[in-house]
Ligand code: NIG
């Protein structure tokens with residue numbers, strides 16, 4: 045809509061429509077001039093692994109030289125190496141680093157993120173990560189939706205005792221996280237080297253019985269039946285899906301599982317960008333997120349994800365914007381509260397100096413001026 049007006053207070057959006065129809069009662073409000081700018085809903089990054097220690101640039105170089113993600117993981121690199129560093133890091137160090145990441149995300153228009161644990165893989169460190177998210181949620185403006193990813197992979201000390209770790213997850217870790225109300229979702233990595241679909245089903249069923257909503261890292265590096273599993277356990281989203289098969293997509297559509305595409309991870313892992321057309325034909329709703337993590341997606345630049353969505357997956361700019369706003373809200377079960385500029389929703393919105401959504405995405409410039417409003421306040 046051109047020449048629009050938006051009225052809000054701290055409680056949320058009060059009125060939105062053509063400026064020419066602005067009701068008299070709002071005419072005396074002090075306005076913010078948005079001429080020559082577009083106003084979009086606050087961006088929602090619905091899949092991040094925000095808190096971790098260290099980076100893995102050495103593996104980035106190895107992969108450029110031909111090593112695969114699974115080979116690096118098999119020799120003790122990958123997730124395991126970040127787990128070792130994260131266990132050794134203090135709460136304060138993890139908190140401060142994640143706070144700085146969030147600060148930069150906010151400047152780039154992000155108002156809500158999902159954040160996963162998963163670099164602890166023991167009760168103590170998983171709780172530490174989720175408590176970092178809890179404290180961040182209380183002390184800085186961006187909303188954080190926490191996810192328990194204790195089932196990210198089998199930790200080194202359980203390598204010869206998979207059943208032992210699965211029992212620990214189901215009998216101790218999930219109940220402890222549920223009791224302390226530290227996570228809304230439970231996620232699992234279904235992949236060779238992580239968890240099989242059968243193992244995942246048991247863990248997810250236990251999580252659901254404790255009140256968690258479900259997500260799955262599905263079919264990222266191989267077709268492991270993750271999409272069909274997501275449908276059968278009624279997951280809210282299945283994420284990645286580079287190797288998804290069409291039967292899985294049809295099942296996802298039927299069960300209303302949101303597909304979360306993570307094009308920055310696809311880029312770094314040199315996997316396939318599945319055409320949006322395949323999801324549309326199956327009737328699956330698609331969201332886009334950064335997958336920010338030290339291994340497969342060391343960038344949280346949603347603008348890059350939007351560009352890749354358009355150039356590699358075939359989204360139009362408008363479809364891509366929906367994928368990081370209202371569809372991302374769906375992937376977090378928050379579509380009633382955020383994700384669009386509608387009366388009654390939270391006043392989370394962004395002013396971008398651009399002629400149009402297309403011009404913003406196409407003229408890729410991460411340092412373009414943006415003003416991010418969270419709950420009605422400039423952050
Ligand atoms: O979403 N696939 C599993 N988890 C992450 C990667 C984690 C890592 O390599 O540290 C992902 O790509």
Ligand code: FE
Pocket residue numbers: 091093261335337
């Ligand atoms: Fe991920």
